[in-house]
Amino acid sequence: MKKTKQLLSLTLALLMTASLSFPASARDLADDFNMNEDGFPGLDSDIPGYEAIFETPVHLMTDEELRQNGLLPDAELQKVKIPIYDYCIVKGTSDYPVYSSSSATEQIGFVSPRERIYVWDNNTNPLYYSIDFKNYGKKDSGYLSKEAIQFPVYGFSRPIRAGRISQDYMVNGHHGIDVAVAEGTPIYAICDGTYTPKVWTAYNPDGSKKTKLVNYGNALTTEFTDNNGITVQVVYGHLSDFEYGEPETELESYREYYDDATSNWTTQSQYAKVYSKGEKIGESGNTGNSSGPHLHFETRKKGNTKVQYDPFKFVVFPDIGY
Known part of the structure:
Protein backbone atom coordinates (compact mmCIF):
# COMPACT_ATOMS: atom_id res chain seq x y z
CA MET A 1 0.00 0.00 0.00
CA LYS A 2 2.84 2.37 0.86
CA LYS A 3 4.43 1.78 -2.56
CA THR A 4 1.08 2.40 -4.22
CA LYS A 5 0.73 5.75 -2.41
CA GLN A 6 4.26 6.71 -3.39
CA LEU A 7 3.56 5.86 -7.03
CA LEU A 8 0.32 7.84 -6.92
CA SER A 9 2.11 10.85 -5.42
CA LEU A 10 4.81 10.67 -8.08
CA THR A 11 2.21 10.45 -10.84
CA LEU A 12 0.32 13.46 -9.50
CA ALA A 13 3.55 15.43 -9.20
CA LEU A 14 4.43 14.68 -12.80
CA LEU A 15 0.97 15.70 -13.97
CA MET A 16 1.18 18.96 -12.02
CA THR A 17 4.61 19.68 -13.45
CA ALA A 18 3.35 19.06 -16.98
CA SER A 19 0.33 21.31 -16.47
CA LEU A 20 2.46 24.06 -14.99
CA SER A 21 4.99 23.93 -17.79
CA PHE A 22 2.45 24.12 -20.64
CA PRO A 23 1.65 27.85 -20.43
CA ALA A 24 5.35 28.70 -20.59
CA SER A 25 5.67 26.51 -23.67
CA ALA A 26 2.69 28.30 -25.22
CA ARG A 27 4.30 31.66 -24.53
CA ASP A 28 7.54 30.44 -26.08
CA LEU A 29 5.65 29.47 -29.22
CA ALA A 30 3.98 32.88 -29.36
CA ASP A 31 7.37 34.57 -29.05
CA ASP A 32 8.74 32.39 -31.84
CA PHE A 33 5.93 33.52 -34.16
CA ASN A 34 6.68 37.24 -33.61
CA MET A 35 3.00 37.87 -34.25
CA ASN A 36 0.48 40.26 -32.70
CA GLU A 37 -2.66 38.19 -33.37
CA ASP A 38 -4.49 37.10 -30.25
CA GLY A 39 -5.29 33.43 -29.93
CA PHE A 40 -4.12 30.07 -28.69
CA PRO A 41 -0.61 29.03 -29.78
CA GLY A 42 -0.26 25.30 -30.32
CA LEU A 43 0.88 22.53 -32.58
CA ASP A 44 -1.16 21.59 -35.61
CA SER A 45 -2.41 18.00 -35.71
CA ASP A 46 -2.99 18.13 -39.47
CA ILE A 47 0.66 18.98 -40.14
CA PRO A 48 2.80 17.42 -37.37
CA GLY A 49 5.28 19.81 -35.83
CA TYR A 50 3.75 22.83 -37.57
CA GLU A 51 2.95 25.75 -35.27
CA ALA A 52 -0.41 27.47 -35.45
CA ILE A 53 -2.26 30.37 -33.86
CA PHE A 54 -5.89 29.52 -33.14
CA GLU A 55 -8.21 32.49 -32.72
CA THR A 56 -10.56 32.19 -29.75
CA PRO A 57 -13.47 29.88 -30.59
CA VAL A 58 -16.62 31.93 -31.11
CA HIS A 59 -18.56 30.37 -28.23
CA LEU A 60 -15.81 31.46 -25.79
CA MET A 61 -15.36 35.05 -27.03
CA THR A 62 -15.99 37.87 -24.58
CA ASP A 63 -18.37 40.68 -25.53
CA GLU A 64 -15.34 42.83 -26.29
CA GLU A 65 -13.90 40.15 -28.60
CA LEU A 66 -17.28 39.81 -30.29
CA ARG A 67 -17.38 43.56 -30.91
CA GLN A 68 -13.80 43.56 -32.19
CA ASN A 69 -14.75 40.82 -34.64
CA GLY A 70 -17.95 42.50 -35.78
CA LEU A 71 -20.09 39.88 -34.04
CA PHE A 151 -25.63 34.53 -34.12
CA PRO A 152 -23.80 34.40 -37.45
CA VAL A 153 -23.74 37.94 -38.82
CA TYR A 154 -22.17 37.43 -42.25
CA GLY A 155 -25.26 36.07 -44.00
CA PHE A 156 -23.26 33.24 -45.60
CA SER A 157 -24.71 29.96 -46.84
CA ARG A 158 -23.77 26.64 -45.25
CA PRO A 159 -20.92 24.82 -47.04
CA ILE A 160 -22.67 21.48 -46.48
CA ARG A 161 -26.18 20.62 -45.34
CA ALA A 162 -25.85 17.04 -44.12
CA GLY A 163 -23.57 14.99 -41.90
CA ARG A 164 -22.22 15.36 -38.37
CA ILE A 165 -19.16 17.09 -36.95
CA SER A 166 -16.45 14.47 -36.45
CA GLN A 167 -13.58 16.84 -35.55
CA ASP A 168 -14.18 20.33 -34.23
CA TYR A 169 -12.11 23.48 -34.55
CA MET A 170 -8.95 23.58 -32.40
CA VAL A 171 -9.62 20.21 -30.74
CA ASN A 172 -6.24 18.46 -30.49
CA GLY A 173 -4.76 21.15 -32.72
CA HIS A 174 -7.18 20.60 -35.57
CA HIS A 175 -7.59 23.26 -38.26
CA GLY A 176 -11.15 23.99 -39.31
CA ILE A 177 -14.12 21.67 -38.85
CA ASP A 178 -14.57 18.15 -40.24
CA VAL A 179 -18.06 16.95 -41.19
CA ALA A 180 -18.39 13.19 -41.61
CA VAL A 181 -20.74 12.56 -44.52
CA ALA A 182 -21.21 10.11 -47.38
CA GLU A 183 -18.89 10.54 -50.34
CA GLY A 184 -20.54 12.51 -53.13
CA THR A 185 -22.56 14.79 -50.84
CA PRO A 186 -23.00 18.26 -52.43
CA ILE A 187 -20.96 21.15 -51.08
CA TYR A 188 -21.86 24.79 -51.62
CA ALA A 189 -20.37 28.26 -51.99
CA ILE A 190 -20.64 30.09 -48.66
CA CYS A 191 -20.42 33.51 -50.31
CA ASP A 192 -20.24 35.15 -53.72
CA GLY A 193 -16.73 34.83 -55.11
CA THR A 194 -14.19 32.97 -57.23
CA TYR A 195 -13.67 29.31 -56.35
CA THR A 196 -10.47 27.67 -57.59
CA PRO A 197 -9.86 23.90 -57.84
CA LYS A 198 -6.53 22.67 -56.46
CA VAL A 199 -5.08 19.17 -56.36
CA TRP A 200 -2.28 18.24 -53.95
CA THR A 201 -0.10 15.50 -55.41
CA ALA A 202 3.32 13.97 -54.84
CA TYR A 203 5.80 13.37 -57.67
CA ASN A 204 8.79 11.20 -58.46
CA PRO A 205 12.05 12.81 -57.27
CA ASP A 206 12.76 14.02 -60.80
CA GLY A 207 9.27 15.54 -61.05
CA SER A 208 8.41 13.45 -64.08
CA LYS A 209 5.37 11.62 -62.76
CA LYS A 210 2.62 12.06 -60.16
CA THR A 211 2.69 9.21 -57.66
CA LYS A 212 -0.02 9.80 -55.06
CA LEU A 213 -2.75 12.15 -53.87
CA VAL A 214 -1.69 13.74 -50.55
CA ASN A 215 -2.76 16.07 -47.72
CA TYR A 216 -5.92 18.01 -48.73
CA GLY A 217 -6.25 15.92 -51.89
CA ASN A 218 -8.80 17.47 -54.22
CA ALA A 219 -9.68 20.88 -52.80
CA LEU A 220 -11.40 24.18 -53.56
CA THR A 221 -10.34 27.57 -52.23
CA THR A 222 -11.91 30.99 -52.13
CA GLU A 223 -11.46 34.15 -50.09
CA PHE A 224 -13.42 37.07 -48.65
CA THR A 225 -12.80 40.15 -46.52
CA ASP A 226 -14.03 39.94 -42.92
CA ASN A 227 -15.51 42.70 -40.77
CA ASN A 228 -12.01 43.81 -39.72
CA GLY A 229 -10.74 44.16 -43.28
CA ILE A 230 -8.70 40.93 -43.08
CA THR A 231 -8.65 38.65 -46.12
CA VAL A 232 -9.80 35.18 -45.07
CA GLN A 233 -8.89 32.16 -47.18
CA VAL A 234 -11.37 29.27 -47.20
CA VAL A 235 -10.38 25.66 -47.93
CA TYR A 236 -12.77 22.82 -48.79
CA GLY A 237 -10.64 19.67 -48.50
CA HIS A 238 -10.70 15.95 -49.46
CA LEU A 239 -13.27 16.35 -52.23
CA SER A 240 -14.29 13.69 -54.74
CA ASP A 241 -15.43 16.04 -57.49
CA PHE A 242 -15.52 19.65 -58.66
CA GLU A 243 -18.54 21.20 -60.30
CA TYR A 244 -16.08 22.81 -62.72
CA GLY A 245 -12.54 21.41 -62.91
CA GLU A 246 -10.58 18.17 -63.15
CA PRO A 247 -10.33 16.25 -59.87
CA GLU A 248 -7.67 13.56 -59.55
CA THR A 249 -9.47 10.22 -59.56
CA GLU A 250 -6.76 7.73 -60.59
CA LEU A 251 -4.02 8.18 -57.99
CA GLU A 252 -4.01 6.38 -54.65
CA SER A 253 -4.50 8.59 -51.60
CA TYR A 254 -1.70 8.73 -49.03
CA ARG A 255 -3.32 8.45 -45.58
CA GLU A 256 -0.69 10.32 -43.53
CA TYR A 257 0.65 13.84 -43.71
CA TYR A 258 3.11 13.99 -46.62
CA ASP A 259 6.02 16.32 -45.88
CA ASP A 260 8.29 16.24 -48.90
CA ALA A 261 9.56 18.71 -51.47
CA THR A 262 8.19 16.46 -54.21
CA SER A 263 4.59 17.35 -53.30
CA ASN A 264 2.74 20.51 -54.23
CA TRP A 265 -0.60 22.08 -55.06
CA THR A 266 -1.59 22.05 -58.70
CA THR A 267 -3.80 25.10 -59.09
CA GLN A 268 -6.32 24.77 -61.90
CA SER A 269 -6.54 28.49 -62.63
CA GLN A 270 -8.24 27.79 -65.95
CA TYR A 271 -11.20 26.38 -64.02
CA ALA A 272 -11.50 29.21 -61.47
CA LYS A 273 -15.14 30.22 -61.56
CA VAL A 274 -17.37 32.84 -59.95
CA TYR A 275 -20.24 31.34 -57.96
CA SER A 276 -23.08 32.92 -56.03
CA LYS A 277 -23.57 31.90 -52.42
CA GLY A 278 -25.57 28.71 -52.08
CA GLU A 279 -24.58 27.32 -55.48
CA LYS A 280 -23.18 23.80 -55.67
CA ILE A 281 -19.41 23.84 -56.23
CA GLY A 282 -18.41 20.19 -55.78
CA GLU A 283 -18.87 16.97 -53.81
CA SER A 284 -17.38 15.65 -50.59
CA GLY A 285 -14.94 12.77 -50.69
CA ASN A 286 -12.09 10.87 -49.06
CA THR A 287 -9.02 12.04 -50.99
CA GLY A 288 -5.55 12.77 -49.65
CA ASN A 289 -4.77 12.47 -45.94
CA SER A 290 -8.26 11.42 -44.92
CA SER A 291 -9.35 8.60 -42.62
CA GLY A 292 -12.89 8.41 -44.02
CA PRO A 293 -15.41 10.29 -46.18
CA HIS A 294 -15.83 13.85 -44.90
CA LEU A 295 -15.60 17.54 -45.70
CA HIS A 296 -12.71 19.48 -44.19
CA PHE A 297 -13.76 23.14 -43.99
CA GLU A 298 -11.06 25.59 -42.92
CA THR A 299 -10.90 29.38 -42.53
CA ARG A 300 -7.46 30.99 -42.16
CA LYS A 301 -5.62 34.26 -42.72
CA LYS A 302 -4.42 34.78 -46.27
CA GLY A 303 -0.67 35.35 -46.33
CA ASN A 304 -0.16 33.78 -42.89
CA THR A 305 -2.03 30.49 -42.81
CA LYS A 306 -0.71 29.71 -39.33
CA VAL A 307 -3.47 32.04 -38.14
CA GLN A 308 -6.63 29.96 -37.93
CA TYR A 309 -10.19 31.23 -37.46
CA ASP A 310 -13.17 29.37 -36.04
CA PRO A 311 -15.42 28.63 -39.05
CA PHE A 312 -18.44 29.26 -36.79
CA LYS A 313 -17.36 32.89 -36.74
CA PHE A 314 -18.62 33.12 -40.33
CA VAL A 315 -21.14 30.33 -40.92
CA VAL A 316 -22.96 27.70 -38.83
CA PHE A 317 -23.33 24.20 -40.30
CA PRO A 318 -24.25 21.53 -41.18
CA ASP A 319 -27.60 21.27 -39.33
CA ILE A 320 -28.97 21.13 -35.79
CA GLY A 321 -27.37 18.78 -33.29
CA TYR A 322 -23.85 17.77 -32.30
Missing part, protein backbone atom coordinates in the same frame (compact mmCIF):
# COMPACT_ATOMS: atom_id res chain seq x y z
CA LEU A 72 -22.76 41.79 -32.12
CA PRO A 73 -23.72 40.40 -28.71
CA ASP A 74 -27.37 39.80 -27.97
CA ALA A 75 -28.02 43.12 -26.21
CA GLU A 76 -26.97 45.04 -29.31
CA LEU A 77 -29.04 42.79 -31.55
CA GLN A 78 -32.04 43.64 -29.40
CA LYS A 79 -31.38 47.37 -29.75
CA VAL A 80 -31.40 47.26 -33.53
CA LYS A 81 -34.26 44.75 -33.64
CA ILE A 82 -32.67 42.36 -36.11
CA PRO A 83 -35.06 39.45 -36.74
CA ILE A 84 -33.31 36.07 -36.60
CA TYR A 85 -34.38 33.05 -38.61
CA ASP A 86 -31.14 31.17 -38.90
CA TYR A 87 -28.81 28.44 -37.71
CA CYS A 88 -26.96 29.58 -34.60
CA ILE A 89 -24.63 28.06 -32.00
CA VAL A 90 -24.78 27.81 -28.22
CA LYS A 91 -22.30 29.99 -26.31
CA GLY A 92 -20.47 29.46 -23.04
CA THR A 93 -18.95 26.48 -21.25
CA SER A 94 -21.97 24.69 -19.76
CA ASP A 95 -25.34 23.30 -20.79
CA TYR A 96 -28.50 25.41 -20.97
CA PRO A 97 -32.04 24.10 -20.24
CA VAL A 98 -34.68 24.11 -22.97
CA TYR A 99 -38.28 24.67 -21.90
CA SER A 100 -41.64 23.66 -23.32
CA SER A 101 -42.91 27.26 -23.29
CA SER A 102 -41.63 30.81 -22.82
CA SER A 103 -42.83 30.73 -19.20
CA ALA A 104 -39.82 28.45 -18.52
CA THR A 105 -41.65 26.25 -16.03
CA GLU A 106 -41.14 22.82 -17.64
CA GLN A 107 -37.71 21.69 -18.86
CA ILE A 108 -37.83 19.29 -21.80
CA GLY A 109 -34.13 18.99 -22.63
CA PHE A 110 -30.86 20.89 -22.85
CA VAL A 111 -28.32 22.20 -25.34
CA SER A 112 -24.52 22.21 -25.06
CA PRO A 113 -21.76 24.68 -26.04
CA ARG A 114 -21.20 24.80 -29.83
CA GLU A 115 -24.35 22.80 -30.44
CA ARG A 116 -26.20 24.00 -33.53
CA ILE A 117 -29.82 25.09 -33.21
CA TYR A 118 -32.31 26.86 -35.43
CA VAL A 119 -33.68 30.13 -34.03
CA TRP A 120 -37.12 31.11 -35.28
CA ASP A 121 -37.52 34.61 -33.85
CA ASN A 122 -35.71 37.34 -31.97
CA ASN A 123 -38.24 39.95 -30.89
CA THR A 124 -41.46 38.29 -29.69
CA ASN A 125 -40.23 37.50 -26.16
CA PRO A 126 -37.80 39.54 -24.03
CA LEU A 127 -36.08 36.51 -22.48
CA TYR A 128 -36.40 33.42 -24.68
CA TYR A 129 -36.05 32.29 -28.29
CA SER A 130 -38.26 29.78 -30.01
CA ILE A 131 -35.85 27.13 -31.34
CA ASP A 132 -35.49 23.76 -33.02
CA PHE A 133 -32.87 21.52 -31.42
CA LYS A 134 -31.73 17.92 -31.19
CA ASN A 135 -33.36 16.44 -28.08
CA TYR A 136 -31.79 13.08 -27.21
CA GLY A 137 -31.25 12.29 -30.87
CA LYS A 138 -34.59 13.54 -32.19
CA LYS A 139 -35.58 16.93 -33.59
CA ASP A 140 -37.69 18.90 -31.12
CA SER A 141 -38.89 22.44 -30.47
CA GLY A 142 -38.68 24.53 -27.33
CA TYR A 143 -37.63 27.81 -25.74
CA LEU A 144 -34.07 28.82 -24.88
CA SER A 145 -32.60 31.75 -22.95
CA LYS A 146 -31.39 34.56 -25.20
CA GLU A 147 -28.12 34.60 -23.23
CA ALA A 148 -27.24 31.19 -24.71
CA ILE A 149 -27.08 32.15 -28.40
CA GLN A 150 -24.36 33.40 -30.73
Whole structure:
Protein backbone atom coordinates (compact mmCIF):
# COMPACT_ATOMS: atom_id res chain seq x y z
CA MET A 1 0.00 0.00 0.00
CA LYS A 2 2.84 2.37 0.86
CA LYS A 3 4.43 1.78 -2.56
CA THR A 4 1.08 2.40 -4.22
CA LYS A 5 0.73 5.75 -2.41
CA GLN A 6 4.26 6.71 -3.39
CA LEU A 7 3.56 5.86 -7.03
CA LEU A 8 0.32 7.84 -6.92
CA SER A 9 2.11 10.85 -5.42
CA LEU A 10 4.81 10.67 -8.08
CA THR A 11 2.21 10.45 -10.84
CA LEU A 12 0.32 13.46 -9.50
CA ALA A 13 3.55 15.43 -9.20
CA LEU A 14 4.43 14.68 -12.80
CA LEU A 15 0.97 15.70 -13.97
CA MET A 16 1.18 18.96 -12.02
CA THR A 17 4.61 19.68 -13.45
CA ALA A 18 3.35 19.06 -16.98
CA SER A 19 0.33 21.31 -16.47
CA LEU A 20 2.46 24.06 -14.99
CA SER A 21 4.99 23.93 -17.79
CA PHE A 22 2.45 24.12 -20.64
CA PRO A 23 1.65 27.85 -20.43
CA ALA A 24 5.35 28.70 -20.59
CA SER A 25 5.67 26.51 -23.67
CA ALA A 26 2.69 28.30 -25.22
CA ARG A 27 4.30 31.66 -24.53
CA ASP A 28 7.54 30.44 -26.08
CA LEU A 29 5.65 29.47 -29.22
CA ALA A 30 3.98 32.88 -29.36
CA ASP A 31 7.37 34.57 -29.05
CA ASP A 32 8.74 32.39 -31.84
CA PHE A 33 5.93 33.52 -34.16
CA ASN A 34 6.68 37.24 -33.61
CA MET A 35 3.00 37.87 -34.25
CA ASN A 36 0.48 40.26 -32.70
CA GLU A 37 -2.66 38.19 -33.37
CA ASP A 38 -4.49 37.10 -30.25
CA GLY A 39 -5.29 33.43 -29.93
CA PHE A 40 -4.12 30.07 -28.69
CA PRO A 41 -0.61 29.03 -29.78
CA GLY A 42 -0.26 25.30 -30.32
CA LEU A 43 0.88 22.53 -32.58
CA ASP A 44 -1.16 21.59 -35.61
CA SER A 45 -2.41 18.00 -35.71
CA ASP A 46 -2.99 18.13 -39.47
CA ILE A 47 0.66 18.98 -40.14
CA PRO A 48 2.80 17.42 -37.37
CA GLY A 49 5.28 19.81 -35.83
CA TYR A 50 3.75 22.83 -37.57
CA GLU A 51 2.95 25.75 -35.27
CA ALA A 52 -0.41 27.47 -35.45
CA ILE A 53 -2.26 30.37 -33.86
CA PHE A 54 -5.89 29.52 -33.14
CA GLU A 55 -8.21 32.49 -32.72
CA THR A 56 -10.56 32.19 -29.75
CA PRO A 57 -13.47 29.88 -30.59
CA VAL A 58 -16.62 31.93 -31.11
CA HIS A 59 -18.56 30.37 -28.23
CA LEU A 60 -15.81 31.46 -25.79
CA MET A 61 -15.36 35.05 -27.03
CA THR A 62 -15.99 37.87 -24.58
CA ASP A 63 -18.37 40.68 -25.53
CA GLU A 64 -15.34 42.83 -26.29
CA GLU A 65 -13.90 40.15 -28.60
CA LEU A 66 -17.28 39.81 -30.29
CA ARG A 67 -17.38 43.56 -30.91
CA GLN A 68 -13.80 43.56 -32.19
CA ASN A 69 -14.75 40.82 -34.64
CA GLY A 70 -17.95 42.50 -35.78
CA LEU A 71 -20.09 39.88 -34.04
CA LEU A 72 -22.76 41.79 -32.12
CA PRO A 73 -23.72 40.40 -28.71
CA ASP A 74 -27.37 39.80 -27.97
CA ALA A 75 -28.02 43.12 -26.21
CA GLU A 76 -26.97 45.04 -29.31
CA LEU A 77 -29.04 42.79 -31.55
CA GLN A 78 -32.04 43.64 -29.40
CA LYS A 79 -31.38 47.37 -29.75
CA VAL A 80 -31.40 47.26 -33.53
CA LYS A 81 -34.26 44.75 -33.64
CA ILE A 82 -32.67 42.36 -36.11
CA PRO A 83 -35.06 39.45 -36.74
CA ILE A 84 -33.31 36.07 -36.60
CA TYR A 85 -34.38 33.05 -38.61
CA ASP A 86 -31.14 31.17 -38.90
CA TYR A 87 -28.81 28.44 -37.71
CA CYS A 88 -26.96 29.58 -34.60
CA ILE A 89 -24.63 28.06 -32.00
CA VAL A 90 -24.78 27.81 -28.22
CA LYS A 91 -22.30 29.99 -26.31
CA GLY A 92 -20.47 29.46 -23.04
CA THR A 93 -18.95 26.48 -21.25
CA SER A 94 -21.97 24.69 -19.76
CA ASP A 95 -25.34 23.30 -20.79
CA TYR A 96 -28.50 25.41 -20.97
CA PRO A 97 -32.04 24.10 -20.24
CA VAL A 98 -34.68 24.11 -22.97
CA TYR A 99 -38.28 24.67 -21.90
CA SER A 100 -41.64 23.66 -23.32
CA SER A 101 -42.91 27.26 -23.29
CA SER A 102 -41.63 30.81 -22.82
CA SER A 103 -42.83 30.73 -19.20
CA ALA A 104 -39.82 28.45 -18.52
CA THR A 105 -41.65 26.25 -16.03
CA GLU A 106 -41.14 22.82 -17.64
CA GLN A 107 -37.71 21.69 -18.86
CA ILE A 108 -37.83 19.29 -21.80
CA GLY A 109 -34.13 18.99 -22.63
CA PHE A 110 -30.86 20.89 -22.85
CA VAL A 111 -28.32 22.20 -25.34
CA SER A 112 -24.52 22.21 -25.06
CA PRO A 113 -21.76 24.68 -26.04
CA ARG A 114 -21.20 24.80 -29.83
CA GLU A 115 -24.35 22.80 -30.44
CA ARG A 116 -26.20 24.00 -33.53
CA ILE A 117 -29.82 25.09 -33.21
CA TYR A 118 -32.31 26.86 -35.43
CA VAL A 119 -33.68 30.13 -34.03
CA TRP A 120 -37.12 31.11 -35.28
CA ASP A 121 -37.52 34.61 -33.85
CA ASN A 122 -35.71 37.34 -31.97
CA ASN A 123 -38.24 39.95 -30.89
CA THR A 124 -41.46 38.29 -29.69
CA ASN A 125 -40.23 37.50 -26.16
CA PRO A 126 -37.80 39.54 -24.03
CA LEU A 127 -36.08 36.51 -22.48
CA TYR A 128 -36.40 33.42 -24.68
CA TYR A 129 -36.05 32.29 -28.29
CA SER A 130 -38.26 29.78 -30.01
CA ILE A 131 -35.85 27.13 -31.34
CA ASP A 132 -35.49 23.76 -33.02
CA PHE A 133 -32.87 21.52 -31.42
CA LYS A 134 -31.73 17.92 -31.19
CA ASN A 135 -33.36 16.44 -28.08
CA TYR A 136 -31.79 13.08 -27.21
CA GLY A 137 -31.25 12.29 -30.87
CA LYS A 138 -34.59 13.54 -32.19
CA LYS A 139 -35.58 16.93 -33.59
CA ASP A 140 -37.69 18.90 -31.12
CA SER A 141 -38.89 22.44 -30.47
CA GLY A 142 -38.68 24.53 -27.33
CA TYR A 143 -37.63 27.81 -25.74
CA LEU A 144 -34.07 28.82 -24.88
CA SER A 145 -32.60 31.75 -22.95
CA LYS A 146 -31.39 34.56 -25.20
CA GLU A 147 -28.12 34.60 -23.23
CA ALA A 148 -27.24 31.19 -24.71
CA ILE A 149 -27.08 32.15 -28.40
CA GLN A 150 -24.36 33.40 -30.73
CA PHE A 151 -25.63 34.53 -34.12
CA PRO A 152 -23.80 34.40 -37.45
CA VAL A 153 -23.74 37.94 -38.82
CA TYR A 154 -22.17 37.43 -42.25
CA GLY A 155 -25.26 36.07 -44.00
CA PHE A 156 -23.26 33.24 -45.60
CA SER A 157 -24.71 29.96 -46.84
CA ARG A 158 -23.77 26.64 -45.25
CA PRO A 159 -20.92 24.82 -47.04
CA ILE A 160 -22.67 21.48 -46.48
CA ARG A 161 -26.18 20.62 -45.34
CA ALA A 162 -25.85 17.04 -44.12
CA GLY A 163 -23.57 14.99 -41.90
CA ARG A 164 -22.22 15.36 -38.37
CA ILE A 165 -19.16 17.09 -36.95
CA SER A 166 -16.45 14.47 -36.45
CA GLN A 167 -13.58 16.84 -35.55
CA ASP A 168 -14.18 20.33 -34.23
CA TYR A 169 -12.11 23.48 -34.55
CA MET A 170 -8.95 23.58 -32.40
CA VAL A 171 -9.62 20.21 -30.74
CA ASN A 172 -6.24 18.46 -30.49
CA GLY A 173 -4.76 21.15 -32.72
CA HIS A 174 -7.18 20.60 -35.57
CA HIS A 175 -7.59 23.26 -38.26
CA GLY A 176 -11.15 23.99 -39.31
CA ILE A 177 -14.12 21.67 -38.85
CA ASP A 178 -14.57 18.15 -40.24
CA VAL A 179 -18.06 16.95 -41.19
CA ALA A 180 -18.39 13.19 -41.61
CA VAL A 181 -20.74 12.56 -44.52
CA ALA A 182 -21.21 10.11 -47.38
CA GLU A 183 -18.89 10.54 -50.34
CA GLY A 184 -20.54 12.51 -53.13
CA THR A 185 -22.56 14.79 -50.84
CA PRO A 186 -23.00 18.26 -52.43
CA ILE A 187 -20.96 21.15 -51.08
CA TYR A 188 -21.86 24.79 -51.62
CA ALA A 189 -20.37 28.26 -51.99
CA ILE A 190 -20.64 30.09 -48.66
CA CYS A 191 -20.42 33.51 -50.31
CA ASP A 192 -20.24 35.15 -53.72
CA GLY A 193 -16.73 34.83 -55.11
CA THR A 194 -14.19 32.97 -57.23
CA TYR A 195 -13.67 29.31 -56.35
CA THR A 196 -10.47 27.67 -57.59
CA PRO A 197 -9.86 23.90 -57.84
CA LYS A 198 -6.53 22.67 -56.46
CA VAL A 199 -5.08 19.17 -56.36
CA TRP A 200 -2.28 18.24 -53.95
CA THR A 201 -0.10 15.50 -55.41
CA ALA A 202 3.32 13.97 -54.84
CA TYR A 203 5.80 13.37 -57.67
CA ASN A 204 8.79 11.20 -58.46
CA PRO A 205 12.05 12.81 -57.27
CA ASP A 206 12.76 14.02 -60.80
CA GLY A 207 9.27 15.54 -61.05
CA SER A 208 8.41 13.45 -64.08
CA LYS A 209 5.37 11.62 -62.76
CA LYS A 210 2.62 12.06 -60.16
CA THR A 211 2.69 9.21 -57.66
CA LYS A 212 -0.02 9.80 -55.06
CA LEU A 213 -2.75 12.15 -53.87
CA VAL A 214 -1.69 13.74 -50.55
CA ASN A 215 -2.76 16.07 -47.72
CA TYR A 216 -5.92 18.01 -48.73
CA GLY A 217 -6.25 15.92 -51.89
CA ASN A 218 -8.80 17.47 -54.22
CA ALA A 219 -9.68 20.88 -52.80
CA LEU A 220 -11.40 24.18 -53.56
CA THR A 221 -10.34 27.57 -52.23
CA THR A 222 -11.91 30.99 -52.13
CA GLU A 223 -11.46 34.15 -50.09
CA PHE A 224 -13.42 37.07 -48.65
CA THR A 225 -12.80 40.15 -46.52
CA ASP A 226 -14.03 39.94 -42.92
CA ASN A 227 -15.51 42.70 -40.77
CA ASN A 228 -12.01 43.81 -39.72
CA GLY A 229 -10.74 44.16 -43.28
CA ILE A 230 -8.70 40.93 -43.08
CA THR A 231 -8.65 38.65 -46.12
CA VAL A 232 -9.80 35.18 -45.07
CA GLN A 233 -8.89 32.16 -47.18
CA VAL A 234 -11.37 29.27 -47.20
CA VAL A 235 -10.38 25.66 -47.93
CA TYR A 236 -12.77 22.82 -48.79
CA GLY A 237 -10.64 19.67 -48.50
CA HIS A 238 -10.70 15.95 -49.46
CA LEU A 239 -13.27 16.35 -52.23
CA SER A 240 -14.29 13.69 -54.74
CA ASP A 241 -15.43 16.04 -57.49
CA PHE A 242 -15.52 19.65 -58.66
CA GLU A 243 -18.54 21.20 -60.30
CA TYR A 244 -16.08 22.81 -62.72
CA GLY A 245 -12.54 21.41 -62.91
CA GLU A 246 -10.58 18.17 -63.15
CA PRO A 247 -10.33 16.25 -59.87
CA GLU A 248 -7.67 13.56 -59.55
CA THR A 249 -9.47 10.22 -59.56
CA GLU A 250 -6.76 7.73 -60.59
CA LEU A 251 -4.02 8.18 -57.99
CA GLU A 252 -4.01 6.38 -54.65
CA SER A 253 -4.50 8.59 -51.60
CA TYR A 254 -1.70 8.73 -49.03
CA ARG A 255 -3.32 8.45 -45.58
CA GLU A 256 -0.69 10.32 -43.53
CA TYR A 257 0.65 13.84 -43.71
CA TYR A 258 3.11 13.99 -46.62
CA ASP A 259 6.02 16.32 -45.88
CA ASP A 260 8.29 16.24 -48.90
CA ALA A 261 9.56 18.71 -51.47
CA THR A 262 8.19 16.46 -54.21
CA SER A 263 4.59 17.35 -53.30
CA ASN A 264 2.74 20.51 -54.23
CA TRP A 265 -0.60 22.08 -55.06
CA THR A 266 -1.59 22.05 -58.70
CA THR A 267 -3.80 25.10 -59.09
CA GLN A 268 -6.32 24.77 -61.90
CA SER A 269 -6.54 28.49 -62.63
CA GLN A 270 -8.24 27.79 -65.95
CA TYR A 271 -11.20 26.38 -64.02
CA ALA A 272 -11.50 29.21 -61.47
CA LYS A 273 -15.14 30.22 -61.56
CA VAL A 274 -17.37 32.84 -59.95
CA TYR A 275 -20.24 31.34 -57.96
CA SER A 276 -23.08 32.92 -56.03
CA LYS A 277 -23.57 31.90 -52.42
CA GLY A 278 -25.57 28.71 -52.08
CA GLU A 279 -24.58 27.32 -55.48
CA LYS A 280 -23.18 23.80 -55.67
CA ILE A 281 -19.41 23.84 -56.23
CA GLY A 282 -18.41 20.19 -55.78
CA GLU A 283 -18.87 16.97 -53.81
CA SER A 284 -17.38 15.65 -50.59
CA GLY A 285 -14.94 12.77 -50.69
CA ASN A 286 -12.09 10.87 -49.06
CA THR A 287 -9.02 12.04 -50.99
CA GLY A 288 -5.55 12.77 -49.65
CA ASN A 289 -4.77 12.47 -45.94
CA SER A 290 -8.26 11.42 -44.92
CA SER A 291 -9.35 8.60 -42.62
CA GLY A 292 -12.89 8.41 -44.02
CA PRO A 293 -15.41 10.29 -46.18
CA HIS A 294 -15.83 13.85 -44.90
CA LEU A 295 -15.60 17.54 -45.70
CA HIS A 296 -12.71 19.48 -44.19
CA PHE A 297 -13.76 23.14 -43.99
CA GLU A 298 -11.06 25.59 -42.92
CA THR A 299 -10.90 29.38 -42.53
CA ARG A 300 -7.46 30.99 -42.16
CA LYS A 301 -5.62 34.26 -42.72
CA LYS A 302 -4.42 34.78 -46.27
CA GLY A 303 -0.67 35.35 -46.33
CA ASN A 304 -0.16 33.78 -42.89
CA THR A 305 -2.03 30.49 -42.81
CA LYS A 306 -0.71 29.71 -39.33
CA VAL A 307 -3.47 32.04 -38.14
CA GLN A 308 -6.63 29.96 -37.93
CA TYR A 309 -10.19 31.23 -37.46
CA ASP A 310 -13.17 29.37 -36.04
CA PRO A 311 -15.42 28.63 -39.05
CA PHE A 312 -18.44 29.26 -36.79
CA LYS A 313 -17.36 32.89 -36.74
CA PHE A 314 -18.62 33.12 -40.33
CA VAL A 315 -21.14 30.33 -40.92
CA VAL A 316 -22.96 27.70 -38.83
CA PHE A 317 -23.33 24.20 -40.30
CA PRO A 318 -24.25 21.53 -41.18
CA ASP A 319 -27.60 21.27 -39.33
CA ILE A 320 -28.97 21.13 -35.79
CA GLY A 321 -27.37 18.78 -33.29
CA TYR A 322 -23.85 17.77 -32.30
